[in-house]
Amino acid sequence: MMKTVYTVTLNPAVDKTVTVERFTAGELNRIKTMRIDAGGKGINVAKVLHSFSVSVVACGIQAGHQGKVLLDKLQQKGIQSRFIEAEGETRTNLKVVDEQSKQTTELNEAGCIPSKELLEQFLARYEAELDEASIVVLGGSLPPGTPMDYYRRLIDIANRKGVRTILDADGEALALGIEAVPFALKPNIHELEALYETKFESEEQIIAAARRLVNKGISYVLVSMGSKGSILVNEQEVYRATPFPITPLSTVGAGDSMVAAMAYCLLHQKTAGEIARWTSAAGTITASKSGTDVCTLDQVEESLERVKLQRL
Numbered sequence: 001m002m003k004t005v006y007t008v009t010l011n012p013a014v015d016k017t018v019t020v021e022r023f024t025a026g027e028l029n030r031i032k033t034m035r036i037d038a039g040g041k042g043i044n045v046a047k048v049l050h051s052f053s054v055s056v057v058a059c060g061i062q063a064g065h066q067g068k069v070l071l072d073k074l075q076q077k078g079i080q081s082r083f084i085e086a087e088g089e090t091r092t093n094l095k096v097v098d099e100q101s102k103q104t105t106e107l108n109e110a111g112c113i114p115s116k117e118l119l120e121q122f123l124a125r126y127e128a129e130l131d132e133a134s135i136v137v138l139g140g141s142l143p144p145g146t147p148m149d150y151y152r153r154l155i156d157i158a159n160r161k162g163v164r165t166i167l168d169a170d171g172e173a174l175a176l177g178i179e180a181v182p183f184a185l186k187p188n189i190h191e192l193e194a195l196y197e198t199k200f201e202s203e204e205q206i207i208a209a210a211r212r213l214v215n216k217g218i219s220y221v222l223v224s225m226g227s228k229g230s231i232l233v234n235e236q237e238v239y240r241a242t243p244f245p246i247t248p249l250s251t252v253g254a255g256d257s258m259v260a261a262m263a264y265c266l267l268h269q270k271t272a273g274e275i276a277r278w279t280s281a282a283g284t285i286t287a288s289k290s291g292t293d294v295c296t297l298d299q300v301e302e303s304l305e306r307v308k309l310q311r312l
């Protein structure tokens, strides 16, 4: 059985992570350390899956010098990539880590604008290559000018071919993507609130919102809630996973590690309870690492029992 995971990152980034002692808006902040990583949600998922020894292909759109930097970084890690080249320049996203508060401030560029022809070319290539995939992960913002229903189209194609999809997006791209009924969704709490234009006052409300999505035919909805952990809902079950204590170094990519762990669990036919545990362990370990550095399989396996899992 084919076990390759395709990750789609239409708007990737070179992530520049800097640390400052104490970030103060409106003042001069001296940088203490700096690192560059290949970034973008699908790319981060590919990094985790590659380190889990899963066959993975990172696809998407790249451009210019920064696009080459990104491809070089993937190559150095041994990650197979199939990116279409656009005009312009792949964006650089700045992540400022405050050493004292342990908070990360993110400044994400909009990204380069792919032409209509290039977007059509990507769709055609995606459709042709999908025959090799067993799971497709669609993650992150759409590049400026991309039709908001682009994820819906990508999910429609995958559904027609019987390939399971995991969607991690926000705003209108998420809302329209849901219409195509992806196999799984990983919204964070803010994305879920924005989707239903509400502020959740209780866990029951979060579960009810996730259930509405499951009732549309989505098999798994995994809601991540930062240090508060996550809630996994499927047709029969609801789980709450509470992470073990960590010192967060950079939470960038923590959600992507959860998505990667979900893909890993689906490939290995794990139960809903196991998915809740694995995804929580993966996200938590990545949150304890610097830059866009991600969890390893050994670290996740060693921490599984430290996740507090409750069936609700």
Ligand SMILES: Nc1ncnc2c1ncn2[C@@H]1O[C@H](COP(=O)(O)OP(=O)(O)OP(=O)(O)O)[C@@H](O)[C@H]1O
Pocket: 187, 188, 189, 224, 225, 226, 227, 228, 229, 230, 243, 244, 245, 246, 248, 251, 252, 253, 254, 255, 256, 257, 258, 279, 280, 281, 283, 284, 287
């Ligand atoms: N401060 C923290 N302490 C412990 N675990 C954390 C912390 N922050 C994040 N995590 C872990 O990471 C997971 C994902 O976090 P979050 O909900 O912030 O994801 P996200 O918003 O999708 O992140 P991103 O988009 O940056 O990848 C959480 O469910 C939790 O397991």
Ligand SMILES: O=P(O)(O)OC[C@@]1(O)O[C@H](CO)[C@@H](O)[C@@H]1O
Pocket: 011, 013, 015, 038, 039, 040, 041, 044, 093, 106, 108, 139, 140, 141, 142, 252, 253, 254, 255, 256, 292
């Ligand atoms: O601007 P988007 O596409 O929503 O998010 C992009 C991004 O913030 O997401 C990843 C972390 O999840 C980073 O590697 C990257 O910079």
